[in-house]
Every structure is written in structure tokens, then in C-alpha cells.
Amino acid sequence: MQQMRRLTPFLSVAPQISEADIGTLASRGYHAIINNRPDNEGEGQPPAAALAAAARRHGLDYRHIPVVSGQVTDADIAAFREAMAEIKGPVLAFCRTGTRSTTLWALTEAARLDPAVIIGTAADAGYDLNPLRPRLEALWQAGADATTTPATPTPKPAARRFDIVVVGGGAAGCAVTASLLKRRRRLDIAIIEPKEIHYYQPGWTLVGGGVFDRAATSRPMQACIPAGAKWIKAAVAGFEPAANQVILEDGSAVGYDALIVAAGLELRWDMIEGLRETLGRNGVTSNYLFDLAPYTWELVQNLKGGTALFTQPPMPIKCAGAPQKAMYLSCNHWERQGRLKEMKVELNNAGGVLFGVADYVPSLMRYVERYGANLAFNSNLKAVDGHARTATFEVKQADGSLTRVTKPFDMIHVVPPQTAPEFIRKSPLADNAGWVDVDPETLRHKSFGNVFALGDVGSTPNAKTAAAVRKQAPIVAVNALAMLDGGEPRAVYDGYGSCPLTVERGKVVMAEFGYGGKLLPSFPWDSTRPRWSAWFAKVSLLPWLYFDVMLKGREWLASPRILPHRPQPHEAAAACIDPGAQKLK
Numbered sequence: 001m002q003q004m005r006r007l008t009p010f011l012s013v014a015p016q017i018s019e020a021d022i023g024t025l026a027s028r029g030y031h032a033i034i035n036n037r038p039d040n041e042g043e044g045q046p047p048a049a050a051l052a053a054a055a056r057r058h059g060l061d062y063r064h065i066p067v068v069s070g071q072v073t074d075a076d077i078a079a080f081r082e083a084m085a086e087i088k089g090p091v092l093a094f095c096r097t098g099t100r101s102t103t104l105w106a107l108t109e110a111a112r113l114d115p116a117v118i119i120g121t122a123a124d125a126g127y128d129l130n131p132l133r134p135r136l137e138a139l140w141q142a143g144a145d146a147t148t149t150p151a152t153p154t155p156k157p158a159a160r161r162f163d164i165v166v167v168g169g170g171a172a173g174c175a176v177t178a179s180l181l182k183r184r185r186r187l188d189i190a191i192i193e194p195k196e197i198h199y200y201q202p203g204w205t206l207v208g209g210g211v212f213d214r215a216a217t218s219r220p221m222q223a224c225i226p227a228g229a230k231w232i233k234a235a236v237a238g239f240e241p242a243a244n245q246v247i248l249e250d251g252s253a254v255g256y257d258a259l260i261v262a263a264g265l266e267l268r269w270d271m272i273e274g275l276r277e278t279l280g281r282n283g284v285t286s287n288y289l290f291d292l293a294p295y296t297w298e299l300v301q302n303l304k305g306g307t308a309l310f311t312q313p314p315m316p317i318k319c320a321g322a323p324q325k326a327m328y329l330s331c332n333h334w335e336r337q338g339r340l341k342e343m344k345v346e347l348n349n350a351g352g353v354l355f356g357v358a359d360y361v362p363s364l365m366r367y368v369e370r371y372g373a374n375l376a377f378n379s380n381l382k383a384v385d386g387h388a389r390t391a392t393f394e395v396k397q398a399d400g401s402l403t404r405v406t407k408p409f410d411m412i413h414v415v416p417p418q419t420a421p422e423f424i425r426k427s428p429l430a431d432n433a434g435w436v437d438v439d440p441e442t443l444r445h446k447s448f449g450n451v452f453a454l455g456d457v458g459s460t461p462n463a464k465t466a467a468a469v470r471k472q473a474p475i476v477a478v479n480a481l482a483m484l485d486g487g488e489p490r491a492v493y494d495g496y497g498s499c500p501l502t503v504e505r506g507k508v509v510m511a512e513f514g515y516g517g518k519l520l521p522s523f524p525w526d527s528t529r530p531r532w533s534a535w536f537a538k539v540s541l542l543p544w545l546y547f548d549v550m551l552k553g554r555e556w557l558a559s560p561r562i563l564p565h566r567p568q569p570h571e572a573a574a575a576c577i578d579p580g581a582q583k584l585k
Helices: 019-027 048-057 074-086 099-109 115-124 130-142 171-183 201-208 293-302 322-336 358-371 466-484 532-552 569-577
Strands: 005-008 011-014 032-035 061-064 091-094 160-167 189-192 197-199 218-220 230-232 236-240 245-248 253-261 306-312 343-349 374-377 379-385 390-396 402-408 411-413 451-453 497-504 507-513
Touching (some): 011 099, 019 048, 032 048, 048 061, 074 091, 091 099, 099 130, 115 130, 160 466, 171 189, 171 466, 201 293, 201 322, 201 497, 201 532, 253 466, 293 322, 293 411, 306 402, 322 343, 322 358, 322 411, 322 497, 343 379, 358 497, 358 507, 451 466, 466 497, 466 532, 507 532
Parallel strands (some): 011 091, 032 061, 032 091, 160 253, 253 451, 306 343
Antiparallel strands (some): 197 218, 245 253, 379 390, 390 402, 497 507
16 A cells, blocks of 8 residues: 555545455554545556445545545545545545645645645645635634635646646656757756656566566656656646646646647446456456556466457557557566467457558467467457456458457456547647647657647657657657747657567567558567567666666757758748848859
């Protein structure tokens, strides 16, 4: 369980808890839990009903008071006050980070406690409520009851303002911040990120294949935030690009001169019926979660025979090769153990091809044939029944009609559908598909000139991989600084992405390509062939390249391509009237 922080002798707050944490809370003397998160707010979030059932099993009172991020309403405050009045004994309130729960407590107490006391108490617990000070002072001075606060408060002008605000502290957010600070050390820059752990997600396929230890794929977020950047440990609720503001989950605003969105994407487990309830048990696993990748390896080792299903949802997804990489490594283990002939292996792919870049398909097909795997194209996972060990797929027929097919399994590796996070999808920055709407070359927003995006959250039609981020980060850094200096973006992105396809232990097909499927190998070799050297790079070099090169702003093999400067119309006019500007012929 993540760290709990005590606000009063009767109330503690915490980030998201799990069902397993509830027994621990009961053993520590807590009598009640207040859940301040709406269901389906983020990936890996347990449903409120499951937490309520766990609380009942342990004899704890449970209240669900969902608060929309960035909108603490009068009804929310009244419900929180009522719950605290009714509950007897110590209470734990939680949300995504603990900020909303702390904000609820602060606004509930604002009419009777000095704002300085409230802010100081929150600060001691690790929560910065200074942006809430004007609202707290108004309630304190008026002696008003907190239930009279506006139902949907309009954010006040930003109490904090930065040259650049980066939303997201993952690979893209940390890499672009490092590239910016490499170019301009005195830059006033902030990263908004609620999580305290930074993950090297490309390593999870290797964890699921028994190659990596899961612990090697995570580091404290503080160790990954570039030195010189301010870390705002909060979740984003929305954007006001016309006012150059980001709205946080407590309703406060952070101002910027330039905004860089690197919020990643959301794993939509909720889009597959029954999946949440059975993840991590009943043979249902996924390498797309830190907690589940070891379970994949456990299943692979223990399975002596039977049916193993692997799924791939509709594009786009992060690392499009990961679904089949899980299959290849599993099959290779069964082959080495002499068990492959006892296995029925099938890849159910919602798309119509094995891999989107045709040059790599022949090499991959040789492994599909070697492992005896069946390919079920246009087959999209829609439901999982863990107890019955069956999976239901929606299959698109040649005439375009859809049918449902249910298949039994002993093990199923699931890759969920993926979308931009909800706060992006509902924002003014999103295109019709929900991604941040940017130019595919400059990565600048098509409508807001001081907004950029990179990584998985962008609308660019490239592969969503960490390798793409490595090339995008310096491009966004150059273009954002040019914009701040009054210029135009001149660094361009060619769509580069890389997908190291681990076809067996000791062999990788290092797929490197750009827009339109153009091959873009980093070295003078045939990148369509499986190689031991590519395996060495995947296992030994890429983690180092990620943590100690990319996240440090070192741009080895990633220097941006800069277009020649083109005089703007006002510059050309100035040259014509200024004899010193250029010689007229």
C-alpha cells in the first residue's frame, strides 16, 4: 500500500488503495474508508463495488463519494462532512493521489480553521494547498459554511506560472524536459505528474518471458525528474488553452507560456466485459501491467499443455509488436522444455495483418510456422469469463458482418484497447479521435501555437514506442524554445519508431521504420533479419539508453533534423527597405 498521511487523529489520506490493502487497514485500527474516485477514472483502478465488498468482509464502513477531478462541488463537500459526522473511529480517505481527499477535508474545515493551519497541516502531509488559499480565506473571513461554495468553481488566475509546463512524467515528459534544460539551463519549467514511481515499460515483455526481474523496470519518480525542473505532484483535470492554464484536480490553475502534453495513453480494461474481475487469476494475464508481468511467466512455466490464447486489440496501441512478442517468448520456452507439441497456441488479432510494415512479415511468419501458432485475424476480444476459462471474440467476416465466437483457454494473455486519457479526450486539445491534435512533423498543436505534444498521447500516425519518444523529445524541445523566442518550428519528425520483436531467447528482429512504413535502420544491416546483436541491444543496451541517455537529455543518434531558415514576410520586407540587410540585385 502506498504511503498514508495523517491530517487529524481521525482522518488519514492516501493514493489509490487495492482490495488487498483493506485487510491491512483493518489490522491497523481503521474503522472506515471513503473512496473519492469515480469508477473507470484510470487504468488499474479497482471498481468501487469490489472495494466495498472487501471492506464488508473485514467489518469496515465504506462510503463512495466520487469527486470529478478539478471540480469539488458543494454536494461533494456536504457528503464528506456528513460521512465524517456519522463514522465513528479512524477513517482513511483516498483518491488517485490523495489530493482530492485532502481538498475535501480542507474545504469542510475552512469555516472554522485558519487557512494557515489548514495549509500547514496539508503541507506536513505532503500536499500543497497554497493554490486553494484564496478560497479558504474567503470562507474563513465570511465564517460561511463550506456547503455554500460554488457547485463548479471557476478557477482563479493561476497562482503559479512557468515558462513551460509539461503534463506527464513518463518517458516522453522526462525526456523532453531533459532536452529543454540541456539547451537552456535557466528555464523555468514544471512537470505535472501524480505518480511516485517511473516505469521502464518496454522491459515488461521480458519480465513476462522470464528474462528480466520486475524490480529492474522501476525507479522513484524523483530520480527521473530532470534536475532543474519543478515537480508538481498532482493530477490534471483539464486545460484552458485560451487562458494558457492547466487545471489541477483540486481546481487550482497552473499558468504557462508554452505547454507540452506528454500524458501517455490509458489502458481500457473496462472495454472488455468481465476482464477486470479476473485479471491476475484464472489464467488471465497481461504484460501491459507491472503487477501482472510476473504472473505471465508463472503461467508459462506451469502450463504443461492445453490452449494458450494471445490477443491484440484494434490500433493504435503502445508497442504494436508486444502482443506477439509475448507469444514468441512463451512458445520458445515451451519449445525448449519439449512441451510445445502439447500446446495449442493462437494469436487473435483485431487487425488484418501480422505486422503493419510488410518488410518484417516474412521473418515473423517463419517463427509463427516454427511454433505452430494459429493466426486468427479480424478477431477482437470482447469478453472474458475467468471462472469458465472462456474468451469471446467479435470476428469480422469477409462480407463485413460480425459474429461472436467463444473459445476455451488454459492461459490467455490480454492486451486491452487503448485510448488517450479521459482528461485529454474531453479537452479542447483533442482531435475527433481523442488524441492531442498536432502537426505530424513539428509536433505543434494545429490550433494552439504554444502547445506541443509527444509520445503516445499525440495524434501522429507513428508507432507508439519509447524509441519514437527518443526522437521526438529533442524536436519538441527545439520547436518549443523557438516559439518562446518568437520564431517558428524548424525541427521535423520523420515518424521514426522502433519495435524490437523478441522472436526467441537470443534473437530479435529490430524493426525500425518511419511514416508510411519506410525502413529507417540505425545501423548498416538488414533490419528484417533476426539477430543476436539486436537481442543484446534489447536486453543490455536499451535500458541504459533509456534511463541514462534519453532521460538525461543526451541525444545519441537522436539529434533533430533542422530545416533551413525561411525568411518570413516581415523579414523579407525589412530586407527590401534596409540596405544593410541584403544587397538587392
